[in-house]
Amino acid sequence: MEELQLPIDAKLPELLDSLSRHHNAVLVASPGAGKTTRVPLALLNSPWLGGQRILMLEPRRLAARAAARYMADSLGERVGGTVGYRVRMDTRVGPDTRIEVVTEGVLTRMLQSDPALEGVGIVIFDEFHERHLHSDLGLALCLQAQSVLREDLRLLVMSATLEAEPVSELLGDAPIIACEGKAYPVETIYAAKRAAGRLEERAVQTVIEAIGRNEGDILVFLPGAGEIRRLQGLLGNAAALKGGGIRVVPLYGGLTAEAQDMAVAAGAPGERKVVLATSIAESSVTVRGVRIVVDCGLSRVPRFSPRTGMARLETVAVSIASADQRRGRAGREAPGVCYRLWTEDEHRQLQPASDPELLGADLAPLALELAIWGIVDPAELAWLIAPPAGAYAQARELLRALGALEAEGKPTPHGTAMAALGMHPRLAHMVLAADGLGFGAAACELAALLSDRDPLRSSRSVDMRLRLNALHGRAPGAELDEAAGRRIAAEAREWMRAAGIRPDGGAKRDAGCCGILLALAYPDRIAQRRGDGRFLLRSGRGAIVPELQPLSGEPYVVAADLEDTGADSRIVLAAPITLAELEQYCSDQLQWESDVRWERTAQSVRARRRLRLGSLIVKEGHMTEADPDSIREALMEGIAEQGLDILPWSRQSRQLQERIGLMHAHHPGDWPDLSEDTLLATMPDWLAPFIGGMRSRNDLGRLNMIDIVTSRLTWQQRQQLDEEVPTHWTVPSGSRIPLDYSDPEAPVLAVRLQELFGLQQTPRIAGGRLPLTIHLLSPAHRPVQVTKDLANFWQQTYFEVKKDLKGRYPKHYWPDNPLEAAPTNRAKPRV
Structure with a gap:
């Protein structure tokens, strides 16, 4: 050469x-x-x-x-x-x-x-x-x-x-x-205005224009295989290219080696070639004969979200460095021209260089490799940019869930075997676990399908079983591309060889095992139907099948591919799994739990037993016997939720609470605080001993609140309370009037004025330290005066009040000298 x-x-x-x-x-x-x-x-x-x-x-x-x-x-x-x-x-x-x-x-x-x-x-x-x-x-x-x-x-x-x-x-x-490289001059032609319309339609127009104005083959950069296929179809139908000796060939990673080699080779004499490529042609290889580059300015990159644990392919604008690399493809062998489908102003806004894949990728493969190498903390190695902490922590968590890492981060023997297969840890775990279940060959085929581009991307069905059946020609109407089928089958055989799995002749390659296999690889993506194609993922996030189809009605599915799009992720590929299969193959992940809680509508504690898979409740039923302590705690939670008024307070028990409250206000260190807030916060101390065996509001009705409140006092405090803060006060008429202690600073004696005739001074409690606030009432028990100074009332105010009362109640006794008059609880004193 x-x-x-x-x-x-x-x-x-x-x-x-x-x-x-x-x-x-x-x-x-x-x-x-x-x-x-x-x-x-x-x-x-x-x-x-x-x-x-x-x-x-x-x-x-x-x-x-x-x-x-x-x-x-x-x-x-x-x-x-x-x-x-x-x-x-x-x-x-x-x-x-x-x-x-x-x-x-x-x-x-x-x-x-x-x-x-x-x-x-x-x-x-x-x-x-x-x-x-x-x-x-x-x-x-x-x-x-x-x-x-x-x-x-x-x-x-x-x-x-x-x-x-x-x-x-x-x-x-x-x-x-x-x-410096060997490069011929390349003319750069920018779009006159910002992009409008579909990418492929703009690319077709540019390719036709470039062929008519320039010599040589054309290299068209597109973001992915889907755009390549669509543009290939449009160019094949373009009248301007028919009969002109134009051959259109694709170039992307999913093609066979032979197809890729053919795309980069020089064209036949007299033939012009249009190569439709992803960023695979951006560097490292020279596509022979290219003098023209048409660059759409987009590339497709993986983006991993530690928040959701899911990756998605994102179409982004290329960097200036990538655009220059692409432009240089036109000047490798002779002077050329580069058509950029964006404006010169847009070009100035591009970022200088692309972000390293490390910053946006799923780091599970890297975390496993580091563990095998003996690295727990990536900081032990020298990096240009260290792996992001959040994504790395998420990756290690996944590896522990797959049994690849021990708690302290060392690889398990299973993890070492996973790494040796050279596939994503999820798929490696699936293959190794499936082999022990007798599904090894099917798992390798499924892994090959999931590692490749979806061979049925044009199908609206998200059912993974359709792909596995199509690989064996068992899916009428869903034919796999012949090259793709050969490539996927070859990769499956290679992984069977690497994993030591013997072909089973198709005996256990029935697509019915898809759900089981996906549950091994994606245990975090088991989902339960919520209706209308909507599902709840085990992680608690929502997911949706974009169009109603048979899979939409399955009770449980496992999503192999999800696009993280807003509140509900879009299910791209999935397979159904039954509850019986979950119980058989995911038994170590299922957990029974007791759910004892207060139900407001029933006004009672209900005890249920639930079988959970993460956020999913797969079974539920009533518990005939529940832990008494759990019931007691749930009952107190219900009381806290609805307030202490749910308890059977009587007027006497509330008064007792208020009397103790008065003593606490004046002796805070010696007397208990029975305010509502404190009682709610301390229910385990004062209420729990009395509610054993109770479940409902009706049961609470049996409580004796006087006994419960009194239990907060010592024997000496009970005696002192009766002496200093009595429940009633005997007025001169002989009536025993209940006292109101709702305001501990101003206890109230509400009594008809006539019953106090002859009483010169305001009554006092608490050993004479606290005067009662007297609400003087009319014969109809309506307040006419409030006072804490009864002597002053008799001297200064009584005569004005008397005039009013005598006019309204003429049959009642209204003496001129109330201090010498006989008190009465009747209209007039008895003679």
């Missing part, structure tokens, strides 16, 4: 010198500089390498295969000779392989199985600016391995668009080598 001069060639001596004198280095090389394919080959004969292997980390399988193939071709060899690659489900290495291009998950597995990376001289992190979670994790683990186990191990971080200084500092002030 003829070697072309690339910009990186001039920088290779400086890079080789830096790595000979330092263990780490940072290489910042613009797109097109040739760093990915030139640097590993240049390092092969370095003395410090000593014949050891070179590992180069690529963020995507397509880039890993393409880089390995290009380097092998340049050596005149086949892949698997000096240069090989390891990606998920595809390995091409041999005994003579010196350069291994691996994807991020593969590097993590290699580190876990051999933390010292014996036989590896250098690890190269390519396209590090993309800041994938596994690249951050891989660098952190390599740095610790270098520090503790392998001082001779070298690390090289390479990137096209990266702020190099923080990385250099993280690598121990590693030298920075900068290299």
Whole structure:
């Protein structure tokens, strides 16, 4: 293969010198500089390498295969000779392989199985600016391995668009080598006005315009596979492109390796190619023949919410760095043009660089890897940006629920086995647990379906059983794409092999086990129907099936995919599960509880027994026998809720409470406080001993409140109370009048005026210290005067009152000298 001069060639001596004198280095090389394919080959004969292997980390399988193939071709060899690659489900290495291009998950597995990376001289992190979670994790683990186990191990971080200084500092002030790329001029054309209408329709118009005005193939950047499929359909129907030798091909991660390789290869002579790609084509690979880039300016990224424990794919605007990367694709081989479907003003408002995946991803895989590595606190490792504490805590909580971690954070044997499978911990737990139940093969197929893009995205059904049946051709009207079916089946077989599961010939791959399997993977997403397609998740959050369908009426479902959208999450994929299956397969998560509470409508304590699964009540019934203490507490809660008036207070018992209240007001340290607030707060002290065996308001009616209140006093206090604060006062007429103690500062004697004739001074209680407030009443018991000074009333006020009363009650006795008159409780005194 003829070697072309690339910009990186001039920088290779400086890079080789830096790595000979330092263990780490940072290489910042613009797109097109040739760093990915030139640097590993240049390092092969370095003395410090000593014949050891070179590992180069690529963020995507397509880039890993393409880089390995290009380097092998340049050596005149086949892949698997000096240069090989390891990606998920595809390995091409041999005994003579010196350069291994691996994807991020593969590097993590290699580190876990051999933390010292014996036989590896250098690890190269390519396209590090993309800041994938596994690249951050891989660098952190390599740095610790270098520090503790392998001082001779070298690390090289390479990137096209990266702020190099923080990385250099993280690598121990590693030298920075900068290299300009080989790029042809690219004209940038912005949209004239802000976007209006559907994305695909705007993209079609731009592609047609670009084909008519420019030469070469077109690379169109779109956020996801759905937009790619829709645009592919629109372009296929576009009259302007028919018969023009235009071939439209997709390029995204879910395609087979053959389809991806075909998309990046040069087109046939006389043919123009339109490649519809996600951000997979943004860096690392060169799509041959491209002179035109049409960029929609959007990408789809995962966002994890620690609040809900759910992740969602979010479509966001690209960063300036990503937009520049995409633009550069048009100038890799010749001058080109880039059409941006946003305005120049909107471009100035984009953020400079994309956020690291670490800040918005589900951290359960990372937390498990760290636990296997022996790390409890991420702060023990060196990071460019540490994992967010909230998301990390949520991840560890999930891993404990799945049985992967012990309470103190160490991995269990089950957790170690989960990590070895190389899939998301939820799915790994499902596969391992299902194998013991006889559902291992079905679990691997379900895991492959859930790890891939939904093969039936056009279907309105959210039923996961439909997907599993379609994989086996048992779903009429729901045909899987042939390529997708082959890919998912191959991945399922690979996981069966990794988990040691033997194919069962379909005997236990019936889709009826879907709910059981999903409950193993997503125990927190078991949901109970509330009606009209609405469900209550075990966590307490709401979820909804977007359109009424058979699954909407199931009593219980397990959601495998949820979109966190407002108050109720949208169920994207789910399967039904029966109560009997929950009791059989989730028995360790079900808990019986007693619910003893006051029911206001029944005015009684009701005791119920409930079987709970988190926030879900799956069974409920009355309890014939309940704990007496629980009943007593619930009864007191009902009294506190409704107030002390629910108790059978009589006038005498209320008066007793008030009399004690007066003594407390004047002797707070010696007498109990029987105010309403204090009584409510201290019911266990004074009321609980009297309500044993009671449940209802009717039962409370049997209480003797005088006995209960009196129990708060000592024998001496009872005697003193009767002496100093009597219940009645005998007036001159001989009547025993009850006293009103509702105001402890002014106890009241309400008596008809005629009954006090001859009484010169105001009566006093509390050993003569407290005068009574006298409410003087008419013969009709209506108040005519209030006084605390009876002597003054006789002298100053009586004669005015007498005139009024004599006019209204002429038959009654109204003497001129009340102090010498005989008191009477009749109209006139007896003769």
